[in-house]
Amino acid sequence: MSQQKPPVVPGQVIQLKIEGQSHTGDGIGRVNGFAVFVPQAVAGERVEAKVTKVKKTYAHARLQKVIEESPDRAPAPCEVYEACGGCQLQHLSYPAQLRMKRQQVIDxxxxxxxxxxxxxxxxxxxxxxxxxxxxxxxPFGWRKGQVVGGFYAPQSHRIVDIETCLIQHPDNDRVVSVVKKMARELGIPPYREKSHRGCLRHVMARIGVHTGELMVVLITNGRDIPHRKALVEQLRQAFPNLRSVIQNIHTRRTNVILGKENRVLWGQPVIHDYIGPVKFAISPHSFFQVNPVQTEVLYEQVRRYAALTGKETIVDAYCGIGTIGLYLAGDAAKIYGVESVPEAVEDARHNAEMNGIDHAVFETGAAEEVMPRWLKEGIRPDVIIVDPPRKGCAPELLDAAVEMGPRRLVYVSCNPSTLARDAKYLAEKGYITHEVQPVDMFPHTSHVECVTAFEKD
Structure with missing residues (x-):
């Protein structure tokens, strides 16, 4: 029996009632039961849209006109919002964004x-x-003979030139503007993806929000930077709070932003910032939460679910530079952190020493391999904390965690889908959860972070 053809074709203009929002924030409508995803459309609206792409079971369309507007719609304050792929939800009021994210977790x-x-x-x-x-x-690139720097348009590598990003710290915006101006004036050629030629690939700016310390990282396709000294001097003059200018050398053809080699062009190899009372050293490669205000909110939820009394042994899996474990160290008897990236483990050890925390141990390796060895060595944690990447926890890691027999496992997640999958797996192993606390770490984007605690049934 032949499969029924989709009821829409590319280029067709259709009217839709938007029934809900996808996990990426797109409005979802239907034509004869066939799903159509419309970016920047809001649940409850009737819209006119032009079909751009048709698949077997769904289509994408571009919003052309809002016929019936939702009270949740808000004017996007960003001038390049429709062109830029950095934010997905500025057209939604902030309370509506929070409701949408909660519904995403529920679903x-x-x-x-x-x-x-x-x-x-x-x-x-x-x-x-x-x-x-x-x-x-x-990312930096060329457009019409001019150096541009900004963010990629949705589903593309076309750079939207940006001077101000409303979700960025103002110093980060100013760094990008100064480097862009100097690249234009001094003739520093940006990178061309297709030919793999040119110098400046990306500019990274990092600010210690509580310390004011600023780092600038110039990611280059090779070791040479034309007019390097003049560029560094301009940055020093423009930013009294500048503490570090670093060149990251990255010559591979890849979408990964950072290469492996860093050269300090001026200043220090790290900057510093605080999460609560704990001080952290941050290098170009350090994973450090990008929203410092909400990081404390998130980690306080971890503290609440861990329910520490000061006598507990904690295992911090996917510990990175030690942020969660060290944040909780004052309430625990012993911290064991495990992380697969050797440089991050070195950072974690340095951060523990810098804060005078002598009851934290950090090891390099895959958690699912290190944790069973710890168990054989007699380490039996009261609480295990996991903060995995978007793909969630490997079953082997969850098996290792369950075998260690903690009374509680606290799960920090940046992806509700893999959190829910792992929650199902843990329930089958005898660990259940009763509640989830979402935290909005990334306003105006479709991402949501969650914390939940699993306890033995």
Whole structure:
């Protein structure tokens, strides 16, 4: 029997009732039951849209006109919002964004986890959901003979030239503007992806929000930077709080932003910032949460779920530079951190020493391999904390965690889908959760962070 053809074709203009929002923030409407995704359309609206792409089971369309507007729609304050791919939700009021993100978590636990009884608490949002990012990573390129730097348009590598990003710390914006101006004036050629030629690939700016310390990283396709001394001098004059100018050398053909080699052009190899009372050294490669205000909110939720009394042994899996474990160190008897990136482990050890924390141990390796060895050595944690990447935890890691027999496992997640999948797996192993606390770490984007605790049934 032949499969029924989709009821829409590319180029067709259609009217749709938007029934809901996808996990990426797109509005979802239907034509004869066939799903159509419309970016910047809001649930409850009737819209006119032009079909751009048709697949077997769904289509994409571009919003052309809002016929019936939702009260949740808000004017996007960013001048390049429609062209830029950095934010997805500026057209939604902030309360509506938080409701959408909570619904995303609820849907994941119901559909993927098969756990409809888990309570998803209201998302903890920000009082001021702008200018929150402490790190910018901006690609540079050519357009019409001019150096441009900004963010990629959605689903492309076409750079949208930007002077101000409303979710970035203002110093990060100013760094990009100064480097762009100097590249134009001094003739520093940006990188061309197709030919693999040119010098300046990306500019990274990092700001210690609590210390004011600023780092600039110039990511280059090779070791030479034309007019390097003049560029560094201009940055020093423009930013009294500048502490570090670093060249990151990256010659491979890849979408990965940073190469492996760093050269300090001026100043220090690191800057510093605080999470609560704990001080951290931050290098170009350090994973450090980009929203410092909400990081404390997130880590306080971890503290709440860990329910520490000062006597506990904690294992911090995917520990990175030690942020969560060291943040909780004052409430624990012993911290064991494990991380697969050797440089991050060195950073974690340095951060522990810098803060006078002598009861934290950090090891390099895959957590699913290190944790069983720790168990054989007699280490039995009371609490295990996991903060995995978007793909979630490997089953082997969860098996290792369950075998260690903690009374509680606290899971920090940046992806509700893989959190729900792992929640189902843990439930089968005898660890259940009753509630999830989402935290809005990335206002005006479709991302949401969650914290939940799993306990033995």
């Amino acid at each position: 994941s636990f119901q559909r993927i986890g098969g756990l409809p009884d888990v309570e998803v608490l209201p998302v903890i949002g920000m009082k001021e959901p702008w200018a929150y990012r402490n790190k910018a990573q901006v």
